[in-house]
Amino acid sequence: MWEVVYPGRSLQVSNDFAVLRLREAPEVEVAAATGEELRLRVSEDFRALSVEAKARDAKEAQGAAREAARRKANEERREAAARAEARALRNAKGKRLACQVLLVLAIFLGSVIGIACVKPASGLAAGLLAGGALCCCCGVSLFGVVRGSADESYEMRFGAWAGCVGRLTLLAVGMGFVALVGMTVQHSQLGYWWSSLIVWPISCCWGGFTLLTRCFGAGFLLDDDQLTTLDEERAEAEKEVLNRSIVFKGEVSREPGRECVASWPGKYESAWDSLVASAREGEVSAAVVFLPDGTSDFGRHDQIPPQECLKGECWCVPLYGEEKDWGCRWWTHWIENVEAAVKNNAELQVFFFEGLTGRGKVPSFDAAGAEHLRREEVNSQRKDFMKSREFKKAVDRGLNELSKEPRWDSSSPYSREVHRLFLAWLPKEKREFLQASEGLGNSQKAEVAWLERKGYRYTEVDVSTWLHADDVSIAVARSAEPTHPEACLLAASRKISL
Structure with a gap:
């Protein structure tokens, strides 16, 4: 059985053989025999593992710093624009x-x-x-x-x-x-x-x-x-700035056969900003839509055209299974953009999470709403997990020592570890359901299902093509197996300090 050891912590073991591997890179693994009173240090006795771990930590920290700088710059630009508008x-x-x-x-x-x-x-x-x-x-x-x-x-x-x-x-x-x-x-x-x-x-x-x-x-x-x-x-000024700078209703090129971004994972905020800026400059054709809270179309709902033969008072029902506060006006804009792109024979592109191209789809558009409700129900159990004995045990072992600074995909070492522990805590059926859902965002699942419902061909693309060069290639394990970002041990001997 694997045991998790968090940064700065140690583990008492009883066997004479130890295997260590990185939590987010289980392929990086070393083994060693231990003695009765032998005290092993990763930095000294497992140098290859230590070098890899430090390199990953440094790259993670640099990515988080770049993301923090980008977000701060964006916030300062919005603040300056709001002041000017006021x-x-x-x-x-x-x-x-x-x-x-x-x-x-x-x-x-x-x-x-x-x-x-x-x-x-x-x-x-x-x-x-x-x-x-x-x-x-x-x-x-x-x-x-x-x-x-x-x-x-x-x-x-x-x-x-x-x-x-x-x-x-x-x-x-x-x-x-x-x-x-x-x-x-x-x-x-x-x-x-x-x-x-x-x-x-x-x-x-x-x-x-x-x-x-x-x-x-x-x-x-x-x-x-x-x-x-x-x-x-x-x-009023901030709302106007949002409508002018953050709101994006799509920019579809009329150039025949041009590539067009039809679906985008919203958690990659910095890459999204680059996409929107490029689309507004005419460098990229994009059908994707973003109507955030505080803008004029947020919370608005549109009825489903009778010819679609779908149940529900508005598009929220087939998309999410029930009416949502953020509304479904965005979907109407998105459909219009996609139709315009298809009319111009555009090559539709669907961007997937980094390293998960082709995954996370729902069986059909008719099942999108029900699956969304099921994901919400499973994820709602996270509150119970945060009160569980397993979570408290992880906290006692040093979980809170992990960084909470978000990187380019809005995740942090802490949030990823909590998610892994949550998956391990769930029953097998629910765990496998959530794991199978990874690859596309919630709205993306409906978008891709709609393209397939309409018979529109699309190209699957990894979002890493839009990421900063230094933000790519840090693969992280998404397994629910209870192992750790710093290092993991399998039945070691006496006491090992990591």
């Missing part, structure tokens, strides 16, 4: 508001200048003109007060137009006071000097307050409603 939305709204504000400001300023130019024919007229000028001048000054200094609220309202509106507002305030000076001179020459007592006290107060807020004011901070508005705009 600014664009704010600037568009700010432009409309700026036009409205400047129009009102122009009306006030024009009124002040117009009133200042009128010669009063009587004392009553002079008083009325002074009162009108005062009201208009206060209106102009009000915009200067609101402008303030370092005003977050002002920036939030006008976006990129805040500076323009601010400068024009201050210019209008200055021109308004010049107009008042001219009106005062004119009224004094006509003998209505007292009208200045109506205009100047309040105007000076307004003007002084404007100057103080401009020079020393801290401005107006955002209130809760404005903060909520900014959050909503950011969410």
Whole structure:
């Protein structure tokens, strides 16, 4: 019986013969005789095994580092795009508001200048003109007060137009006071000097307050409603960025006979990004569709055309066995893309998991939904497994010492080991069912079954053709046999330290 030894741990054995092999490469195996008190070290006594293990560990770590860097770069690009989109939305709204504000400001300023130019024919007229000028001048000054200094609220309202509106507002305030000076001179020459007592006290107060807020004011901070508005705009911007950058509805070339990617395993995220980028540049023809959460078509459902003679309110039923939250709108787009590719005599390509080309198919499209439900039922037992004695035993032996950093296929040494232990824990029938399902993603199984249902020929391709050169050729054992990523032993003698 094989025993698992995790990194940094040792194992007490009782026989005089030991066989060691790598958990994820069982073909790498060495054997040795042991003595009563002999202490063996992999790095010293099994050098060939140690060299292979270290090389695989180094390549795994490098792959995880590359994947982390790619994901970080993608996230930073999306964040930058979301910020730019949010600014664009704010600037568009700010432009409309700026036009409205400047129009009102122009009306006030024009009124002040117009009133200042009128010669009063009587004392009553002079008083009325002074009162009108005062009201208009206060209106102009009000915009200067609101402008303030370092005003977050002002920036939030006008976006990129805040500076323009601010400068024009201050210019209008200055021109308004010049107009008042001219009106005062004119009224004094006509003998209505007292009208200045109506205009100047309040105007000076307004003007002084404007100057103080401009020079020393801290401005107006955002209130809760404005903060909520900014959050909503950011969410709207992120959704727009998702729709523009991540959402992919396919790019099928009309060039006759060209290769077309008809099915893709989604867990290879970085390779998927490369595929989408190439498709958008016209370098690759792709019928595949991706409508993630947070986008406009996510969660939408489409009815099955009557001529297909399939049961269900929407495509979710034949695809997944039941209606799903993410919807089936993607399937409608996918079928349209495939039909367009077939019409142009394209060579349809189905990409399989690395090293599993041709595996993971369902018997027929009619069985896709039922098999999906069965896989979900079996995988749901993982929660019970995580509470099992076998899992706790593995944790005690050092399971958590394995790296959890994902590599190019979204797996890590830890996740792969947990999956192997889970398979070993399952009854034989369920274990073999899950093992037979490996090779294609859940949606891929339905896609391939649909191609076969329609009689469309396709080429089976290993996804490694799209992987980074350094990410290929680390084959990992998918056996449910309870052995370990670092090394495994078969009936060794005393105590062996690995």
